[in-house]
Amino acid sequence: MARIVILGAGIGGVPMAYEMKEAVGKHHEVTVISDTPTFHFVPSNVWVPSGWRTADALKIELAPVLEKKGIEFIQQAASLIDPENNQVLLSDQSSVSYDYLVIATGPRLAFDEIPGLGPQGYTSSVCHVDHAAVAAEDWNRFIADPGPIVVGAVQGASCFGPAYEYLMVLETELRNKKIRDKVPMTFVTSEPYIGHLGLGGVGDTKGLLESALRDKTIKWITNAKVDKIESGMMFVTEVDEDGNDKKKHELPFKHSMMLPAFTGVDAVRNVKAEGLVNPRGFVLVDEYQRNKTFKNIYSVGVCIAIPPIEKTPLPVGAPKTGYMIESMVTAAAHNIAEELAGKAPSYKATWNALCLADFGDTGVAFLAIPQIPPRNTTWSSEGKWVHLAKIGFEKYFMRKIRKGISEPYYEKLILEVLGLTRLKGKGE
Secondary structure, three states, X not given: OOXXXXXOOOOOHHHHHHHXXXXXXXXXXXXXXEOOOEEEOHHXXXXXXXXXXXXXXXXXXXXXXHHHOOOEEEEOOEEEEXXXXXXXXXXXXXXXXXXXXXXXXXXXXXXXXXXXXXXXXXXXXXXXXXXXXXXXXXXXXXXXOOOOEEEEEOOOOXXXXXXXXXXXXXXXXXXXXXXXXXXXXXXXXXXXXXXOOOOOOOOOHHHHHHHHHHHOOOEEEOOEEEXXXXXXXXXXXXXXXXXXXXXXXXXXXXXXXXXXXXXXXXHHHOOOOOOOEOOOOOEOOOOOOEXXXXXXXXXXXXOEOOOOOOOOOOOOOOOOOHHHHHHHHHXXXXXXXXXXXXXXXXXXXXXXXXXXXXXXXXXXXXXXXXXXXXXXXXXXXXXXXHHHHHHHHHHHHHHHHHHOOOOOHHHHHHHHHOOHHHHOOOOO
């Protein structure tokens, strides 16, 4: 009997556990290690500061749902992976041995790379549900004494959608409260243009998002390098197409949320054995989601290494969207099952991108198949239906996690919730 350990219990880790257990049944053990007792639905964090969701509403206790599926759950932070001895070392000085390891930790949030960035500095965050809860407190103070807002993503960031969402959700809430006229808003991003999204744009995302910002009288600065943040002031250098300094900006703010760059988590990026991670601590995987050096280690989600889509004036990472992560999970689960059956792995992730960007009372959706150009399918659209679809999908996804169902969530979303079956056969 083999032991398959999954490190991490987020949007990649929990579905990975479900699919893995379904693939191997009672013949092999599946263990999940997580530093927190709960799963939380990250895409809805943008709704917490404005009060549209509570942090608790986005959490699910892991122990009961995993136990029902026959999955062992260990709530401990990992301190280090020891790939040469097939062990995960835990913060309580104990260790967990494995036959196969799936790294699904998500990222480390690199707030420390820019002075004053993040919840321990002067800006809010929606990267974690607990950060979003703190941001809600700051937002409530802001409503009592409004002023300028600065939202965006710093150099090296790779997940831009939540920044656009947060900006537009706040804009909608300000209009609802009849105080939009008191709040200048600026979007600051390391993207070379609005709607780049770390993907080189998808369909007409440049036009759609620029139009949305203009319609809401929101200013923007692209190719923006955040130098430092002080209380109520952000210092930004705008660079030209060659990455040379072009213009200095000092942006006052009463409320700010800036997405950070990511690295691998400490337990992974501090591994001394060569071949597991790249210099930023992201796990190196082949087309089967398997590490080439340590072939009993797989990885899925934001923690894997993917090179940038293209060269840009400032560092811009490639996002790992939910649909893309889902395909990684399915491939990894099937490949481990094949190896356990004495076969060579054969399943490859599709790495497609689907994003529903909620703008409060409308939204923008895009689909890229595959995510990395050149693409077979490129599609984008806008409308109130995006806002409604994201609300529905949150309920759908959370229900599946609670019930321990391992069906392909995002594929079902595309084919049923959005009704995009018309894309089938059109270059897909």
